[in-house]
């Protein structure tokens with residue numbers, strides 16, 4: 001997605017060989033016009049998939065998901081990283097380990113918002129090692145919902161998440177794929193494979 005790639009080139013800050021900071025439009029300050037276009041792009045890629053619900057994770061997955069939900073006219077549910085102890089039996093949960101942060105989070109959603117009649121589009125802001133997406137897919141499976149695909153705003157192609165998810169058979173659509181952040185320079189993977 002050219003608009004997004006140009007935004008990353010202009011405003012992305014390479015923090016290290018593995019981390020790209022995009023706080024000015026995605027992870028802290030949010031650019032609504034860009035999010036709107038991102039939502040349109042996800043919607044057009046998954047238009048014919050019969051999506052009934054978008055599943056994401058707080059906090060940075062919410063903005064692009066809401067815009068995709070607006071376009072596809074379906075609700076958006078975001079998994080929470082903290083849960084209310086009183087509601088344990090009313091939740092679907094999954095453990096997500098973050099290699100970046102070296103910590104585990106239990107993520108969960110209320111059972112009442114997802115069921116076996118749902119066809120889910122999973123959306124997240126970044127795809128690194130894939131653990132968040134795998135946790136969301138796990139939650140969808142608990143609910144016996146079908147998973148139509150995974151939409152990612154920025155995939156870091158030099159980490160394993162994309163490979164793992166595609167090998168598991170998921171359709172993964174990333175709007176920008178980064179090939180490398182080495183030497184402080186962002187290079188993109190511009191082929192359309194996967």
Ligand code: G4P
Pocket residue numbers: 018019020021022027057058059060061097098099100101125126127128129130131132133156161
């Ligand atoms: P994974 O799910 O693909 O395995 O990724 P990982 O655990 O490594 O990611 C942990 C957090 O770091 C996630 O945000 C993820 O979006 C974010 N992240 C991973 N790589 C990058 C990167 O290169 N740049 C930026 N800006 N973020 C990255 P989170 O903790 O869930 O935070 P939130 O922003 O959603 O609240």
Ligand code: NA
Pocket residue numbers: 057058059060061124125126132
């Ligand atoms: Na995220």
Ligand code: NA
Pocket residue numbers: 027060125126
């Ligand atoms: Na994030």
